[in-house]
Amino acid sequence: MELVLSLGIGILAGSGVWLLLRPRTFQVIIGLALLSYAVNLFIFSTGGLRTGAAAILQAGEAGTLARYADPLPQALVLTAIVIGFATTALLLVVLLATRGLTRTDHVDGREREP
Amino acid sequence: MTGWMDHLIIAPVILPMLAGIAMILVRDRWRGATVLLGLASTVGLVVLAIMLMVLADGPVVRVYRLGDWPALFGIVLVLDRLSALMLLLTSLLGLAAFVFSLARWHRAGPHFHPLFQFQLMGLNGVFLTGDLFNLFVFFEVMLAASYGLALHGSGTARVRAGLHYIVVNLVASLLFLIGVSVIYGIGGTLNMADLANRMRDVAVEDRALLEAGAALLGVAFLIKAAMWPLGFWLPATYAAASAPAAAILSILSKVGIYAVLRVWLLLFGGDTGASAGFGGTWLTIGGLLTIAFGTLAVLATQNLSRFAGASLMISSGTLLAAIGTGQVAVTAGALFYLAGSVLAIGSFFLLIEIVERGREVGADVLAVTREAFGTGEEEEPDEPDEVGIAIPGTVAILGLAFMICALLLAGLPPLSGFLAKFAILAPLLRPSAAGVPAMTWVLMAALILSGLATLIAAVRAGIELFWASPTGRIPRISLLEIVPIGVLLLLCAALTAGAGPVMGYMQATADALYAPQGYLAGVLAAPPAIPPAIPGGR
Amino acid sequence: MSAALLGWSVFLAQLMLVAAMGCAAVRMLRGPRAQDRVLALDTIYVNAMLLLLVFGIRTGSTHYFEAALIIALLGFVATSALAKFLMRGEVIE
Amino acid sequence: MARLIPYPLFALALLALWLLLAGSLTPGTLLLGGALALGGSWALVALPPPEARLHRLGAVPGLLWMVLVEVVRSNHAVAKIILWPGQAGTRRSGFVRIPLDMRSPYGLAALACILTATPGTVWVEYDRAESTVLLHVLDLVDEETWVRTVKDNWERRLMAIFE
């Protein structure tokens, strides 16, 4: 299973990086979205992969790792998702502002001379 | 917990946050209230920072257990000398930039004030936290606010530079996350002290991964510190930012340095097992390359703001190179350098905005062109009677401030820049049986040549600004603008005069960084606020 | 007996649902028009939701129900926004 | 009463929703659910949906049963078309414009739900001025048949409930 997930992370990261290196702002923002997926999954994976072991305890119980997955990476990913969402929004607005002020959607705010 | 003094450690985070919240709730309905809130917060932060510095200047590391959870599991804030130093620098710069902004900048767009407060909150959080992931969170707080501040006032240049700034820093944040998670995956903890404790016991087969994680973390920090070739975003962003934003942003690059100091020395400092000293050489090499690039940029630029940005890169490079040597005394010197550099560059960013206000656009382009093609012979053939033109007081004051800044940046006497370079170089050249390693010579040359380049560029710019074109409009400045600059520069003078005690503090700071037993013990043995069995609570 | 029966049927159901997702993904990649892709996305959402429900049966846990519920309740917002954009060039007017 | 609970039926539906969500019938759940349902119906006042007058609620189960039957039938028909496209070589799909007598927005919405839920028909456009709805039909044997089906099967029954 680890192989599948790591390949998936790799492909997401690779696609994201490829887009990140493109010249159009929209490509960059999509690239960052893909890269964030990869990173979130990566953080998530550090706790180990467990199926059917959501860290939802029984009331009154002191949970153990035998029954439940590590909740910490999940909490970290949640924070990362939220922060990623916020920064994506900001990046979008900034790229719109760039586009509005420079009339181009090139990442440098000016078209390159061919 | 016994009294209010115990909460002092977290106050630098709470105070600006509450101020920011209040500002959001007040919104722009009552600007006076917002300003008062901001003033109270920034002044309060200075007072707090001074108190914390007094607290920190002792053998005991102070720990604040958030939520009263044990340090191993919960998040802790840790106050040591380094944190206190950074807090003080931040608060001083914050107060100066805030007062400066009141003259005009804070009206250039909505939400300047809350963003400014969140910026301070983020910075203070970064300097206080003892948890690696919490460090990431506060990096993000700081960055989010800095995005807003860098874009404050909008406009093509700002937005264009802001885009680069944001994209590069988003990538840095992702690298940070990867690094943290690898370290968690291998080290099994997020508490930096605990992590440092476990470094020795990391299995051989796990070290490669751990070091890769640390390397990625390092790249993230070094992007903040604007190390070559990771920092090209810096000059453009800071040049485009409004003056108070640029001033407060200038400490952001020092955050990268701080993070390197803190994390690198904890994880890979002296006694941490097989990985000790990991990457130090690269840090020095990167620092040297950064100095070299900054030097070129300082010379090549025709724009004062970019000049300041390039100086910032030089200072980053200097710090990285010095820290990379892995010597306690050199690090102490680097800390002294850091203090002066923060104050100097901060005030310089404030100053150049005023200076450039009175200039026609393109004057700086003329200057070098004239120098390039005219070499000064054929211009102004008429030399009338040698009677000077009395520069109006404003220009004289600005000129003086400019000169002081230039001296500080170039590391020339009489201000702290010179002593700082000396403080870095002297320990490197301490007599030793092993002789002087080649790296020391390179570093010495880099430090001296970068200073020379800064001087040449600053003189070129200064002559053009203050001497060659006195016909330009005399900038209108308000007291709110010049006083903060003056105070920051006075602080630099104070650093020179009080170099002994200051250096003593830095030495103690560096000693503790390289021998973090006190830090580790302090964090891991932090006592709970209450015994666990109190009804109602835990 | 019932375990084996359920195990196999759950497996086959999941297999079919993943195959369904795959079909939709191909349509999403192929297009040819934007509306085809939006439709494919909507289909993938629905298939994923079904997959989550079957997954719930497989693990015997209701913890994943809310995720399915959210897809059912909010998945359409994304596709509707896409559709509206297709029609009007703007999502919110 | 109407002022206290502006949309009683809707509030009841919300309460049911809450109970289903919570999956319990404890007094606590009921109390909280009731309060929230009340709040929810008040929220609806802010976005006033069109007036609704419901008649003959007794016809609803019958309608639902019919829908179920129709859904099963169309599922079968469409699955056949997809799986064995060669069999229905003569199949023709196309648009049908169906004149409607029903004007109630709720009735129209219900009709849209039913037609959407029935594989083989898609609601494309409603024209209020002409009072027609444009459908796309996968297996358009005969336009007139479709008009009749929609009007007799659905519109009549829905009008009985909503108008």
Added chain:
Amino acid sequence: MPDALLLLALVILPFAGAVVAGLLPSHARNAAAGLAGAIALVSLGLVWAAYPTVAAGGVLRAEFAWMPTLGLNLVLRVDGFAWLFAGMVTGIGALVVLYARYYMSSDDPVPRFFSFLLAFMGSMTGIVISGNLIQLAFFWELTSLFSFLLIGYWHHLAAARDGARMALTITATGGLALFAGMLVLGHIVGSYDLDVVLAAGDRIREHPLYLVALILVVLGALTKSAQFPFHVWLPHAMAAPTPVSAYLHSATLVKAGIFLLIRLWPVMAGTDAWGWTVGLAGLITLVLGAYIAIFQNDLKGLLAYSTISHLGLITLLLGLKSELALVAAIFHTMNHAAFKASLFMAAGIIDHETGTRDIRRLSGLNRSMPFTARLALVAAAAMAGVPLLNGFISKEMFFAEALSAEVPVSPLLNILPFAALLASAFSVTYSLRFIHGAFFGPDPTDLPRKPHEPATWMRFPVEILVLTCIMVGVLPAATVGPFLDIAARSVLGAATPVYSLAVWHGFNLPLLMSVAALGGGVLLYTFLQRYLRTGQDGPPWIRRLEGQRIFERTMVYVSWRLARVLEQRAGTRRLQPQLRLVLGTAILAGGGAVWLRGFGPGNLPPTPVDPILAMIWVVGAACALGAAWQAKFHRLAALILVGGAGLVVCVTFVWFSAPDLALTQLTVEVVTTVLLLLGLRWLPKRFQSQDGQGRDGQGRRRQAAEVLTRTRRLRDLGIAAGAGTGMAAMAYAVMTRTPPDLLARHFLERAYTEGGGTNAVNVILVDFRGFDTLGEIVVVAAVALATFALLRRFRPAPDSLEVPEHQRDADGAVSHGNAGQPGTDWLLVPAVLTRLLFPVIVLVAIFLLLRGHDLPGGGFSAGMVVAIAIILQYMIGGTDWTEDRLRLRPHLWIGTGLLLAAGTGLAAWPFGLPFLTSYFAYVDLPLIGKVPMASALIFDIGVFALVVGATLLMLVALAHQSVRAHRATPRIAAAVPVRDHAPMPAGDD
């Protein structure tokens, strides 16, 4: 007076005076001059007060801690040599102040002048009485700085600015070299203390780093003393007011280099390397300076080159391996100060009274200013080495040394006497030219002013100095003898040679040389008359070697053009290369770290592959790759494909037991999609250009561009592949290792028992690590505020201002797109359904919020759900409709949310608990039963409120741009085809 106080006063007084003078109003000429004079005199008095100690061979010393840990203390130390120099600095300083009072025009901001002058005096004194090497370098750079300010005092003149810049550049460079040299010396000796250093001569000379230290120190000295090839700055420094030239450029600043060479002579001199560097530089400077001086048409220029030459003479003396030469050097330093200062002052008087310094225009001033002429004559004669004047004696000593001294290499020994003779002859020639050119000949014709004698007090300093020249010349042993003796003794100690300060040493070779030089000089002057009358600038043969031009060209080339080229090569301002570098560095850093230690998968056996999840990931990978493929031309497709990939990530979260993540990710997915769609409207339309390869003449260029593009793409593909592989490998390695368990165990154990919730993830978020969450919501708030601020200033590009073509009918009329508006029947059914859905969605959100602590859900996802519910109303009902009905106050939500979260944290304080300490209990309510009351819930409600507010603020602000655009363009716009697509230029990648 205690020594410490005296020494401290000596340094501090001038600086204090400088500050006071700087604060005086700009017309307060007399006050400033009086202040400066008083300070100079007091300082002189202080120096004199030190005489008894010094004369007895003692040393005044005071040490103040500065940076004691680094061996840098403020050490003030006056021995005989320092005393002599201090006397010169303060004494001539006093005279210059008096002179300047009359020289400076009252139109100048004179207080500033005196302020700089005093600061310079302080710095110079600082150098002289430094007892610490670093401190010496410190004051050294200060003299450069203040001399810069003084040279550039008349900064409205280009010459002054250029001269000042050049002087600073060269001397500060030297100063930095000196600083480095001092560091090396400190390294060799182990201390920066001068006394320690002076006692470690052998150690220094034998150290492997001696040569390095020597070169660096000498570089400092030679630049300051204007020695070849660094002499170029001095002539251009003549743009300074003449008192500055008299003070800095004859008596003090340029002598700092000499001072340093003498100071370190006992420990550094005596080696071949020293002789080569110092001696050779001195020799060349001596001859070259004298030669050029002859051909200067500017009085001050002539004096400047003469100064260069005389400094060369002193330097040469110091380069010889002879103690006697050192004594001669000290002696000549004093003599030169006296006659050169007076000559500068005389030149200044001429300039002041006639308005010019051009020898070609000046003539016959003997008649209009006879007294000045006499003074100048005597001083010039001293410079030329005429007997019975001070210059003669030291020059005799020089000749003697030139003939006898030991030099490192024999050829130098052979030419030394001839060079000395030649330079002396030149010196006679230019002295003659100075006097003859200015004071003799016919009456001047075209002077700017009518010349007359200057004010008496202006002449007074010249008189004092000339009197000194004569006194020393006639009675050397009686006048200057004791002073020279204590100075020489303090440097050489026991090695002080026997020397005789007498006017007459009998007929010997030096005397013959003096006579020859005098005769030769006079002859040369006569011979050169014709040439000099042509008035050509610059010396013959080496006229092209104009120092300033070479300097400026070099500076411009090195410090600007070259720097610019290199900076452009080494840096970039474009984003793509930056990202390439960042990612490349990251790959190298991570990969390198692994490479060094060797990569290995973990200890755990891989778990079997679940075919279902594998297939799901085939879909996910296809979506990701498809998005990467489509993002350029089909943005909407890319957006949709990203949605697909996101969904796969969600499913993965569910698969591996993270329902909370799935919930959050789903809601974020939806909002992000809407957000990006909102943005898409403002991006330029872009279609793949269909035209094939180059049809016309541009074909080849296009082809070249395409090759370049392909290369770039290949490189980027490499980086992307590297990043992907690296991430995959790292993920695999981490996943196949035993996962960390310490924190996991802790959190699972205590989530319920101490955190009061069964959803461990939520308990971590709102309690164990609530501080992270607090930071996170501040991030969201800050971003929302930033986007709002930015959107307030949003200006769309002109081409996206028009109403999208989708909204036009066939005849171009714009149709409405909001429910309830005419022509929007197609929205009727969706509107009904979404309105009914609003309370339903909110109810679900509340459900998620309230159960979050125990089951999947929580404030964040609940907040997102509410935001989506509202956005849905915006989408279907339109902005106006929605805002008429729902009064949203995003700022209030944000503020309240943050306040709730922070307040929950603060609520622990009154109980004496740390920030964010949680509280929970079960409250037994009648009828309802046990209800959990956890402070964490309030925290989570804060998160909820903030998320609602922030999300709405961002989305609504973005949505409002459309409304603004619509209001800007009339609803029924003219039918303009909006087909201005921008096809991709070739090589756009």
Added chain:
Amino acid sequence: MQAAELPLWAAVPVSVLLLLGAGLALVGSVGLLRLRSFYDRIHAPTLGTTLGIGSILLASMLFFSVLQTRLVLHEVLIGIFMVVTTPVTFILLSRAAFYRDQQEGNPEVPALPPRQDAPEP
């Protein structure tokens, strides 16, 4: 509790319902892939969104009700939500496609009628 504990009488209908639902969803998605025009394709996923979902929801309800020995009905909500939300997407989407095709003069859709702006009702 685990699936293994389910009695056979419940396991059989659950299995059948699961396979039926998943099969319908698959057929619908195959249709999405195979049918020729957009307007044909838009009908296909409905298989999944109606009977497909219905079967699987029923299976889930049955499964959990038996497993937890209490009535688990919350799956009904998903059914209701699907019924209410799907029309919104489909109406918007089909109308968008229709409109775009009309604008481009696609022969597959009825030509654009000569349109007067409808007077306000």
